[in-house]
Amino acid sequence: MDYFDEDAQLMLRFKDGEESCFEQLVERHKQRVFNLAYRFFSDYQQAEDISQQVFIKLYYAKHTYTPKAKFTTWLYAICRNTCLKILRVKTPKMLSIDYSKQLEEKDVLPQIADTKIPRPDTVILDKERQEIIKAALDSLPENQKMAVILNRYEELSYEEIAGIMGCSQKAVKSLVHRARLNLKEKLAVFYEKT
Amino acid sequence: MNCQKVKSLLIGFLNGELEENIRKRVREHLDLCADCSREKELLSTSWQLMLDHSVPRVSENFTADLMKKIRLGQSEHIKVTFNLPFFRGLFGVRALSGALGFVLAGVFVFFMFWKSPSNNQELAQKIQPDYQISESIANDEEIIKNLDILEDIELLENLSLLTEMQAIENFEEETT
Incomplete structure (x- = not known):
């Protein structure tokens, strides 16, 4: 069964040499x-670097693409x-040379410019909740x-998911069940805290 | 249906994956069992809570950076592989040029060895004066030796005369 959705069409056009289609797919x-990537590593810079790697792989793997499955399945499989x-290589935490610049843009400026600052106790609770969820997710195999x-x-x-992870649906169901x-x-x- | 069985079916129950009769039996158990009901609540709320894991937006210049990286990568790729197809195409020519190189090297080595005798002669010619000097020194030494021998012979031949002269001198000294 061939999938000819919009993504597949773009990918096939990119495969035929239309470079702009690749940029559309990226967007x-x-x-x-x-x-x-961010949910897997809980790190902004690492997630962005990995995302770029994924699209670079996709760029150079265009000749191997066939619309046998949904484009997103292929994309997710590359991402996974x-x-x-990267997880298995266990490289030290990646830090881009643009990191300080991003800190300025993402953290410092909003704190100064944002007039709709939420109440501090709400911020702390939200932050704490985020940390607990991240920790719970990170604790999973x-x-x-x-x-x-x-x-x-x-x-x-x-x-x-079975298509992306290369296993049976039953195995995926079992994984999700144990994860829950x-x-x-x-x-x-x-x-217990709340 | 006991608690253990119900707990093993809770996720299926929450996902709506159970058959109707089993679903009904689980529901009946949950209505009566506070422990299993709490377990169901925890499973449900924890799964719901996972949605609160927010993700920041990807940076605005993501695509531009990516395209820059790809173009840079492409240019490096081109630099690395620029001559490869050309040389692959000219594999036969390369082989021929290699063979020609070997032949030239052989000829060069041959001429090197072929020229070596004349070189040795030239060398000998250059060294010759040294041989001549040493030869002349040897000749001189022989001459000196011969002169010494001649002198000794002469002395021996005139020994009687010398002794007579020595005797005359001694006599004159005694008389004076």
């Missing part, structure tokens, strides 16, 4: 890829493999973590 999916590869990210955040079906039990245990800390 359409950059946030999606970044979300996955890149994340796992890599396969469970990936299955949760794809299922919970990217809202993919077990079938799609683990997350319930980890997040119990949050319920």
Whole structure:
């Protein structure tokens, strides 16, 4: 079965030499890829570097693309493999030379310019909740973590996740099931506090 | 249906994946069991809480940076592989040029060895004066030696005369 959705069309046109189609694909999916990488590593710069690597891989793998599955399945599979590869290499935390510039843009300026500052206690609670969720997600084994990210955040079906992770639907269901039990245990800390 | 069985079916129950009769039995159990009901609540709220994991927006210059990296990568790729197809195409010519190189090197080595005797002669010619000097020194030494021998012979031949002269001198000294 061939998939000829808009992404597949763009990819096929890019494969035929239309460079602008690649840029369109990047624009359409950059946030999606970044979300996955960010949730997997909980690090902005690393997530952005990984997202760029994913699209670079996609760029050079254009000749291997065939519309046998959804374009996003292919893209997620590249993203998953890149994340796992980087996780296994266990390189020290990547820090871009533009990092200080981003700190200025993302952190310092909004604090000065934003007049709608939320109440400090709300900020602390939100931040604490974010940290607890991040910690709970990070505590999961890599396969469970990936299955949760794809299922919970990217809202993919077990079938799609199985295609991305290269395993059976039953295995994916089992991964998500065990991850939910683990997350319930980890997040119990949050319920005890609130 | 006991608590253990119900707890194992809770995620399926929450996802709506159970068959209707099993779903009904689980619901009946949950209505009666506070522990299983709490377990169901925790599973549900923790899964809901996961959605609060917010993600920042990707940077605005993401695509521009990416394209820059790709273009840079392409230019490096071109630099690295620039001559490869050309040389691959000219593999036969390269092989021929290699063979020609070997032949030239062989010829060069041959001429080097072929010229070596004359070189040795030239060298000998250059060294010759030294041989001549040493030869002349040897000849001189022989002459000196011969002169010494001749002198000794002469002395021996005139020994009687010398002794007579010595005797005359002694006599004159005694008389004076």
